[in-house]
Amino acid sequence: MTGVFCYTCAKRFSYVRNIYYIRFAPITIVNYMRIIIPVYSLISRATFCANMSGSSDKGRVLTREERFSYQNVDFKLADAVKTDVIYKYFRDASTEEPKVLTEETVGDEHMDKTVPTTYIIHGFTTDDSSPWYKPFKDELFKLGPHNVIYINWQKAGNKSYSVSSANIDPVGKYIAQFILASGVLPEKVHIVGHSLGSQLAGFIGKWVQKLSGKKIGRITGLDPAGPRFDYPEAPPTNRLCDTDADFVDVIHTDIQHYGYTPPLGHVDFYPNGGMDQPGCPPRQIDVKCNHGRAVRYFIESMYIQAKAKEANFIEANDYYVQINVKNNPKEVIFGYFAERSSRGVFYLETKSSVPYLIV
Numbered sequence: 001m002t003g004v005f006c007y008t009c010a011k012r013f014s015y016v017r018n019i020y021y022i023r024f025a026p027i028t029i030v031n032y033m034r035i036i037i038p039v040y041s042l043i044s045r046a047t048f049c050a051n052m053s054g055s056s057d058k059g060r061v062l063t064r065e066e067r068f069s070y071q072n073v074d075f076k077l078a079d080a081v082k083t084d085v086i087y088k089y090f091r092d093a094s095t096e097e098p099k100v101l102t103e104e105t106v107g108d109e110h111m112d113k114t115v116p117t118t119y120i121i122h123g124f125t126t127d128d129s130s131p132w133y134k135p136f137k138d139e140l141f142k143l144g145p146h147n148v149i150y151i152n153w154q155k156a157g158n159k160s161y162s163v164s165s166a167n168i169d170p171v172g173k174y175i176a177q178f179i180l181a182s183g184v185l186p187e188k189v190h191i192v193g194h195s196l197g198s199q200l201a202g203f204i205g206k207w208v209q210k211l212s213g214k215k216i217g218r219i220t221g222l223d224p225a226g227p228r229f230d231y232p233e234a235p236p237t238n239r240l241c242d243t244d245a246d247f248v249d250v251i252h253t254d255i256q257h258y259g260y261t262p263p264l265g266h267v268d269f270y271p272n273g274g275m276d277q278p279g280c281p282p283r284q285i286d287v288k289c290n291h292g293r294a295v296r297y298f299i300e301s302m303y304i305q306a307k308a309k310e311a312n313f314i315e316a317n318d319y320y321v322q323i324n325v326k327n328n329p330k331e332v333i334f335g336y337f338a339e340r341s342s343r344g345v346f347y348l349e350t351k352s353s354v355p356y357l358i359v
C-alpha cells in the first residue's frame, strides 16, 4: 500500500477491507470484479499521486504525510525589499486605472480619511490580477464611499514556499509603514487576505502595533495558509492571531491541505466542516477549488446574508477534525457582515454552485 500518500486517497483502507472480505467468498464474476476494480484504482491513483509529488512546488496536491511534517516558517530566509510591494489605489467605483502609490507618495494623495479603507491581499504565487480582486472591489463600492487598495507582493511571494512564507514578516512591515503614512487611522482599515495573504495580514497588524501602538480595525483571513503554520502550531507571534486587529474573522475551506486547521481568530467559520466543499472536484483534478471557496463565500456574503451555528472544533490524535454543532447553538451572521462581537467556532452549510450561501 505504500506509495499512495495522496491526501484525497484517504479512502484506501476500504479497498483493503473489501478484498479481505471476499477471500472467503466463492469466486464469481462479481467478486472477481470487486478485486480488479479497486486494485486498478489503487494503481492509477498511486501513479497520479507520484506524478503530482514530482511536480513543482506550486499548485499540487500535498500528500498527507508531507502536510503533517512541515517545519514552521524560518523567518531568517526572508529576502524581500520595499520595492517588492506595489500599491494600487481606487478612489471610487468610477476609478478605472488605479493610482500606483508608495509610502512616500501616499500622504499627498489626500485619501478620504473618514471612509472605510480596505486592503486586498493575494497569496502565494499569484498577484493583483487574481480573479477575486475586481469582484470584491466592485462589491465594496456598492456599499458606499470607500478607499480600496490592491496589494501586489508577487515579487516577494512568488519564490519558493520557504522564502515566500518568510517574506510575510518584512512585507508586513512595509505595508504597515504604508498604512501609517497614508494618514488613515488604523482602526478604519480592513485587511482582507487570502491564504498566505491572510498570514501576511497578521504580520501587518503586528507591525502596525509595533510601529504606532495602534491596532488595525479588522483583518479577514480567507482560508489562511496552513503549511508551515499549523502542524506544528506556530506561536501567535509567527502567524495570524486574534490580537492582530480589533476584530479577526476567518473562513476555513481547505483545512489540512492548503488551509490552516485550528481556529485562530475571534470568530472562525468552517463552512461544510472546513475541508471538502460541495461542488469541488477531487484535489487531483482541481487542487485549488476548496481553497478558493473561502473567497467566493466571503464575496457572496456581501449580498446574501447567511447564518452560521455555534460549534465545537474537535481534533483527535490522528489529526481527524470534526466541527460539531452545539446543542441549541447560538447563530451569527456569516462573512462580511459578521458582528464584531461574534466569538467562537461556527458551522454552516452551502450549496454546491452559485449562489453558494443559503439564506
Ligand SMILES: *[C@@H]1O[C@H](CO)[C@@H](O)[C@H](O)[C@H]1NC(C)=O
Pocket (backbone or CB within 6 Å): 125, 126, 127, 154, 158
Ligand atoms: C511566478 O514565477 C513564475 C516563474 O517562476 C512565472 O512563470 C509566473 O508567471 C509568476 N507568477 C506571477 C503571478 O507573477
